[in-house]
Amino acid sequence: MSNTELEPLKDPGLPAHAHRKADHDEVAAKRAERQVSILFLLSAAGTILFIYSYIWIAQDIYVYLPVIGTTNAHQLFLGLGLAFSLFFIGAGAVHWAKTLMPDQEVIAQRHEMRSSDEDRAGFIATVKENGASAGLGRRTLIKRTLGLSLGLVGLSPLLLLRDLGPLPSDDLTKTSWAEGVHLVTDPGNRRLRPEDLEIGAVAHVLPEMKHPEHRKLDDIAKDALLLIRIRPEEFRLDAEKLSWTYQGIIAFSKICSHMGCAVALYEQQTKHLLCPCHQSTFDVPTGAKVIFGPAARPLPQLAIKVNAEGFLVAAAPFNQPVGPSFWERRK
Amino acid sequence: MRKLSRLRRRKITAPALLLLALVIVGNAYAFIGATVTTPGATASNARSTMVTEGREIFLRGCSSCHGLNAEGGGVAPSLVGVGAASVDFQVGTGRMPMADMSVQAIRKPSRYTAAETAALAEYVASLAPGPAIPGAAQLTFERDGNTAEGGELFRTNCAMCHNAAGQGGALTQGKQAPSLMGVEPRHIYEAMITGPQSMPVFGDKAITPQEKLSIIKWIKSVENEKGLGGASLGKVGPVTEGLMGWVGGIGLLIAISVWLATKSR
Numbered sequence: 164m165s166n167t168e169l170e171p172l173k174d175p176g177l178p179a180h181a182h183r184k185a186d187h188d189e190v191a192a193k194r195a196e197r198q199v200s201i202l203f204l205l206s207a208a209g210t211i212l213f214i215y216s217y218i219w220i221a222q223d224i225y226v227y228l229p230v231i232g233t234t235n236a237h238q239l240f241l242g243l244g245l246a247f248s249l250f251f252i253g254a255g256a257v258h259w260a261k262t263l264m265p266d267q268e269v270i271a272q273r274h275e276m277r278s279s280d281e282d283r284a285g286f287i288a289t290v291k292e293n294g295a296s297a298g299l300g301r302r303t304l305i306k307r308t309l310g311l312s313l314g315l316v317g318l319s320p321l322l323l324l325r326d327l328g329p330l331p332s333d334d335l336t337k338t339s340w341a342e343g344v345h346l347v348t349d350p351g352n353r354r355l356r357p358e359d360l361e362i363g364a365v366a367h368v369l370p371e372m373k374h375p376e377h378r379k380l381d382d383i384a385k386d387a388l389l390l391i392r393i394r395p396e397e398f399r400l401d402a403e404k405l406s407w408t409y410q411g412i413i414a415f416s417k418i419c420s421h422m423g424c425a426v427a428l429y430e431q432q433t434k435h436l437l438c439p440c441h442q443s444t445f446d447v448p449t450g451a452k453v454i455f456g457p458a459a460r461p462l463p464q465l466a467i468k469v470n471a472e473g474f475l476v477a478a479a480p481f482n483q484p485v486g487p488s489f490w491e492r493r494k
Numbered sequence: 495m496r497k498l499s500r501l502r503r504r505k506i507t508a509p510a511l512l513l514l515a516l517v518i519v520g521n522a523y524a525f526i527g528a529t530v531t532t533p534g535a536t537a538s539n540a541r542s543t544m545v546t547e548g549r550e551i552f553l554r555g556c557s558s559c560h561g562l563n564a565e566g567g568g569v570a571p572s573l574v575g576v577g578a579a580s581v582d583f584q585v586g587t588g589r590m591p592m593a594d595m596s597v598q599a600i601r602k603p604s605r606y607t608a609a610e611t612a613a614l615a616e617y618v619a620s621l622a623p624g625p626a627i628p629g630a631a632q633l634t635f636e637r638d639g640n641t642a643e644g645g646e647l648f649r650t651n652c653a654m655c656h657n658a659a660g661q662g663g664a665l666t667q668g669k670q671a672p673s674l675m676g677v678e679p680r681h682i683y684e685a686m687i688t689g690p691q692s693m694p695v696f697g698d699k700a701i702t703p704q705e706k707l708s709i710i711k712w713i714k715s716v717e718n719e720k721g722l723g724g725a726s727l728g729k730v731g732p733v734t735e736g737l738m739g740w741v742g743g744i745g746l747l748i749a750i751s752v753w754l755a756t757k758s759r
Binding site: 181183184185225228230231232233234235238239257261262348349350351353355356359360361362363364365366367391425427428429430431432433435437439442444455 | 643646647650651654655663665666669671689691692693694695696697698699700701702705720721722723724725726753754757758759
């Protein structure tokens with residue numbers, strides 16, 4: 164097919180304006196008027212329902228509605244009343260505009276935004292003329308000090324950028340765990356002995372603090388630990404990691420190495436730890452190796468031991484930052 | 495009065511009264527006699543009968559998987575030392591006997607009566623010591639529990655599997671953490687101390703018995719909570735709420751915009 168056979172599309176132009184029924188039929192116009200006023204009356208009824216339920220419907224009445232279920236009547240009718248009163252004002256206004264208000268179609272032409280050359284030249288001439296008469300060129304002291312003050316005002320927002328800091332320093336790499344810090348239950352703050360955990364048991368622990376009521380959420384977000392006890396012969400760990408456990412008790416950071424959710428879905432039978440956010444699955448006997456999901460590395464393991472009084476304590480701080488990756492984190 | 499005297503003259507009255515007297519005396523005698531005998535002896539007798547009964551039930555219903563002496567087999571774990579609490583939980587909630595060999599035993603109507611379950615529990619407890627069934631004296635959660643503390647404990651220890659409102663949730667490979675709504679306080683307690691199936695054990699030092707009662711009290715308060723807003727959408731959070739918002743809410747907005755933009759005729 165050659166191009167000559169194709170005819171270029173003609174601009175169809177605007178469709179002919181069709182008048183609405185209410186524009187020429189008086190009965191239809193009356194009907195539309197009634198419809199609009201009914202919508203407004205519905206809105207008024209909604210407001211009355213709102214006022215009525217606010218004052219007279221007791222707050223402890225519950226009603227049963229199909230699909231929705233048992234609902235508090237006070238709240239339900241308060242909400243319905245407000246919804247009706249607002250919605251039907253809008254609905255009435257729209258229906259009014261669509262059926263009765265003038266329906267002339269107006270075409271707003273778009274013009275170039277640039278002013279005409281004469282206007283531009285005039286503007287420049289005015290500025291120059293008035294600038295000269297105000298003495299802008301002559302009084303240089305005023306000109307310079309004004310420039311200085313405006314420049315300094317412009318600088319001040321930059322100063323506020325400082326509030327983006329301070330830099331986190333070692334907050335991302337350090338936790339409260341250190342050698343000899345007791346493992347205490349969360350919540351409860353009770354010290355734990357190894358015999359408190361039977362095989363298959365878990366405990367959620369935090370580092371002991373002198374004033375546990377002062378514990379900050381930021382600290383919990385880094386320090387939270389999961390203690391798990393399995394049979395010692397089930398571990399598949401290298402000698403170093405194995406020495407970090409105590410008689411089958413192993414301690415992992417609860418903060419997922421992917422996005423920092425609390426990893427604590429522990430399946431006792433499969434010995435898998437599961438992160439509830441993105442289903443990263445960690446295998447406990449192999450030191451929380453990632454066996455499924457988006458996590459990039461195992462959960463950091465904390466070295467634990469038993470102190471002279473028989474309590475579980477940390478044997479060393481974490482050997483790596485806990486939680487998700489960040490820019491400065493080395494592999 | 496006259497009615498009574500007429501009744502007295504009837505032929506049947508004398509034998510009926512005699513029978514009533516005999517029943518009362520006989521029952522009173524049995525009652526007194528029972529209290530007179532040494533309670534220890536009856537209890538231990540009853541216990542050994544229960545163990546025997548329990549063993550019979552076990553041999554019939556459980557031994558094909560768990561072994562003739564509850565020593566476990568290829569498909570089922572050993573029950574030596576799991577304790578009465580474990581049996582009461584697994585059999586009492588209908589999880590055992592399993593209906594099929596799927597990944598998880600699920601809650602269903604119990605196959606055994608309370609008495610049979612108790613006998614089974616007694617038999618398994620007799621094999622080796624294990625956690626006992628918590629009695630009514632232990633389950634005083636209404637009195638000793640603290641709902642706020644229970645909520646805090648639940649969010650740290652339980653919420654990641656059972657959902658923040660105890661509605662249950664998914665685990666790996668088709669397993670799931672069941673909903674805790676409508677579960678007997680006794681069974682909740684037993685689950686915590688025995689760690690059934692995928693659930694880990696929460697020992698009495700990690701979560702003290704008093705704290706366990708607080709957890710139960712919190713679960714019960716959630717269960718009895720009336721929904722102010724009606725449809726709770728399963729209380730599972732952003733999934734159903736988001737679906738509702740996207741489909742229902744945005745759908746409504748689209749419908750209104752279509753109505754706004756159509757020309758009236």
